Amino acid sequence: MSSLHPFDHATLLDACGEGRLKAQTSDAYWNMVGPFGGxxxxxxxxxxxxxxxxxxxxxxxTVNFCAAVAKGVMEIVARPARTNRSTQHWTMEMRQGGECVATATAMFGTRPATFEHRPLAMPEATAFANLKRLPPPGPGWIERFDMRFADGPPAWDRPSHAPASAQSLLWIASDPPRALDFVGLAALCDIFFGRIIHVRQRMVPFGTVSMTAYFHATETDLAMQGFAPVLGKADARVFDRGYHDQTAELWGTDGRLLATSHQLVYFRDPA
Amino acid sequence: MSSLHPFDHATLLDACGEGRLKAQTSDAYWNMVGPFGGxxxxxxxxxxxxxxxxxxxxxxxTVNFCAAVAKGVMEIVARPARTNRSTQHWTMEMRQGGECVATATAMFGTRPATFEHRPLAMPEATAFANLKRLPPPGPGWIERFDMRFADGPPAWDRPSHAPASAQSLLWIASDPPRALDFVGLAALCDIFFGRIIHVRQRMVPFGTVSMTAYFHATETDLAMQGFAPVLGKADARVFDRGYHDQTAELWGTDGRLLATSHQLVYFRDPA
Known part of the structure; x- marks a missing residue:
C-alpha cells in the first residue's frame, strides 16, 4: 500500500458486488470541509x-455535488443506463449513511478517425520551469499539486476594490509526480479555484455544485502526456445571486486540448 | 386542447404516480429521426x-441523449436525490419500451442577493426586425422557431473548402409566439445546429449526445423577457475523432445572460 501514489490510494475502490463500490476519504486530498471536489x-x-x-x-x-462529504466511507453505485453499438451511458451515485451526497453521469464511446479541426489554439504561457510554485496556504489537497500561475494568481486578502479579472492561466503537475490518466484528468477538471476568489481577491465561502467535463483526448494521448505539466485556463461570464459559471480548458504540452470543464459555483458574498 | 401552444402541447405531462410521468412525441417538434433534442x-x-x-x-x-426517441409515448421517472436547506438535486430518466433513451440531472436552489458582476457583455447584433428569417429546410421543429442569423448562418450544400467559422449569432423567437419560461429556455439551450455543419458548410450526420445548461435568470427575469426574441451565440473549440464541443449563450433583450449551454456533439465525417 505504501508504494501507491496518494492519488491512487485515495481513489481505491473496494467492490461489494457488481456496480457497488466503497472508497475511503483521504487526508492527503482533504479540503476545508470535505474532500477536494476533484x-x-x-x-x-x-x-x-x-x-x-x-x-x-x-x-x-457530469458530477453534481449534493452535500458535503464527511470523512470515512463513500458508497458508490454505478450502472450502465444504456449500451449502444458505439456509445455507452452510465449513471452513478455516491452515498454516506444512507444519504445521497453526489450524483453523476458519464458517457463513453469509440473514437473513429474523422475530419479534425482545432479552431482554438493553446494559450501562450511562460514555461513551467520559469514560474514559481503557488505556496500552499495549508495542508491538504493543494500540496498534492504543483500549481504555477502564468496569469491571474489568487489573492486571498487584498482589500476589496473593483472586481479583478476572472481569468487564470496556470501549469499543473502532480506532487508527487504521477503519469496522467483519465481518473487523474477527471480530478484536474475541478482543480481551479472558484473564480469568485479571483474577482474579489479575498476568501469568500464558495464551492462547485455541478461540473461537466468533456474529454477530447484518448488513452493514447494521455500516455504521451505522461508526467508533463498540464496548462489550465479558467474564466467566468457571470456572478449573480449566489452563483457563478466557470469554464476551463486543460491543454497537453503538445498543444492538444485534453479536456474542457464547465462548472456552476455557489458563493456567499453579500451585495 | 386546441388553444394550447404547440410547445405546451408537446411538453404535456401525464402523471402516473409520484415522479412517474408520460409524455407524447409531437410532429410539430419532430426532427429528422426523432424529436428536436430541445x-x-x-x-x-x-x-x-x-x-x-x-x-x-x-x-x-444535464441531459444525456442515449438513443433515438421513437414516435409515441415517453415514460419519465423523476426523483429528488437530495434536498438541502437552500438547494435540491434531481435525477431523471426517460424510457421507451423498457429501454433508457435519456438520462438527466437537475439542480434547483434559492437565489439570494449577493455580489453581482458581469464580465461578459451581450454581443452586438443587427436588430431582429432588420434580419431575414432562416427559410425552414423542411417541416418540423425548425418551423416552430423564427431564427434570424446576424452572423454565421448555416450553409447546407457549399463545396467543402477550408473549414469555415464555428461561430453563429442569431435571434430566436417562438413561432407561434410564446412567452419565455424555464421549460422553453431548457429547449432553447439545444436549439443551435451542430457546429460541424457551420464549419463544413454542408450536411453531415450529427447529434448532441450530452448537454449541460446553467440558468442565470430567475422566474422574474423570464417574465420580463416575455415574448421578445432571445439572442443566441454558439461556438466550438475542437472537432476530433467523431465529436466536437459546443458552447452557447442565450441573452435577454435587456442585456442579461439568461443561460449558458454546453454540449458534446457526435458527428460522422470521414477524415
Whole structure:
C-alpha cells in the first residue's frame, strides 16, 4: 500500500458486488470541509471507468455535488443506463449513511478517425520551469499539486476594490509526480479555484455544485502526456445571486486540448 | 386542447404516480429521426420543475441523449436525490419500451442577493426586425422557431473548402409566439445546429449526445423577457475523432445572460 501514489490510494475502490463500490476519504486530498471536489469526481468517474462492463473511451462526465462529504466511507453505485453499438451511458451515485451526497453521469464511446479541426489554439504561457510554485496556504489537497500561475494568481486578502479579472492561466503537475490518466484528468477538471476568489481577491465561502467535463483526448494521448505539466485556463461570464459559471480548458504540452470543464459555483458574498 | 401552444402541447405531462410521468412525441417538434433534442430536454426538465416536491429556482440541467426517441409515448421517472436547506438535486430518466433513451440531472436552489458582476457583455447584433428569417429546410421543429442569423448562418450544400467559422449569432423567437419560461429556455439551450455543419458548410450526420445548461435568470427575469426574441451565440473549440464541443449563450433583450449551454456533439465525417 505504501508504494501507491496518494492519488491512487485515495481513489481505491473496494467492490461489494457488481456496480457497488466503497472508497475511503483521504487526508492527503482533504479540503476545508470535505474532500477536494476533484477527488469526488475522480472516484465517481472511476466507478464507471474501471467497471468490466464499460465500453469505449471517456467522452463526458457530469458530477453534481449534493452535500458535503464527511470523512470515512463513500458508497458508490454505478450502472450502465444504456449500451449502444458505439456509445455507452452510465449513471452513478455516491452515498454516506444512507444519504445521497453526489450524483453523476458519464458517457463513453469509440473514437473513429474523422475530419479534425482545432479552431482554438493553446494559450501562450511562460514555461513551467520559469514560474514559481503557488505556496500552499495549508495542508491538504493543494500540496498534492504543483500549481504555477502564468496569469491571474489568487489573492486571498487584498482589500476589496473593483472586481479583478476572472481569468487564470496556470501549469499543473502532480506532487508527487504521477503519469496522467483519465481518473487523474477527471480530478484536474475541478482543480481551479472558484473564480469568485479571483474577482474579489479575498476568501469568500464558495464551492462547485455541478461540473461537466468533456474529454477530447484518448488513452493514447494521455500516455504521451505522461508526467508533463498540464496548462489550465479558467474564466467566468457571470456572478449573480449566489452563483457563478466557470469554464476551463486543460491543454497537453503538445498543444492538444485534453479536456474542457464547465462548472456552476455557489458563493456567499453579500451585495 | 386546441388553444394550447404547440410547445405546451408537446411538453404535456401525464402523471402516473409520484415522479412517474408520460409524455407524447409531437410532429410539430419532430426532427429528422426523432424529436428536436430541445424538446426531450424540456420534457425531462419539466418532469422535475413541475413536481410539487421541487424547491427553488432552476440552476442547472444535464441531459444525456442515449438513443433515438421513437414516435409515441415517453415514460419519465423523476426523483429528488437530495434536498438541502437552500438547494435540491434531481435525477431523471426517460424510457421507451423498457429501454433508457435519456438520462438527466437537475439542480434547483434559492437565489439570494449577493455580489453581482458581469464580465461578459451581450454581443452586438443587427436588430431582429432588420434580419431575414432562416427559410425552414423542411417541416418540423425548425418551423416552430423564427431564427434570424446576424452572423454565421448555416450553409447546407457549399463545396467543402477550408473549414469555415464555428461561430453563429442569431435571434430566436417562438413561432407561434410564446412567452419565455424555464421549460422553453431548457429547449432553447439545444436549439443551435451542430457546429460541424457551420464549419463544413454542408450536411453531415450529427447529434448532441450530452448537454449541460446553467440558468442565470430567475422566474422574474423570464417574465420580463416575455415574448421578445432571445439572442443566441454558439461556438466550438475542437472537432476530433467523431465529436466536437459546443458552447452557447442565450441573452435577454435587456442585456442579461439568461443561460449558458454546453454540449458534446457526435458527428460522422470521414477524415
Amino acid at each position: 477527488l469526488v469526481a475522480a472516484v465517481l468517474f472511476k466507478a464507471a471507468h474501471a467497471d468490466a462492463r464499460r465500453q469505449g473511451e471517456p467522452l463526458s462526465l | 424538446l426531450v430536454a424540456a420534457v425531462l426538465f419539466k418532469a422535475a420543475h413541475a413536481d410539487a416536491r421541487r424547491q427553488g429556482e432552476p440552476l442547472s440541467l
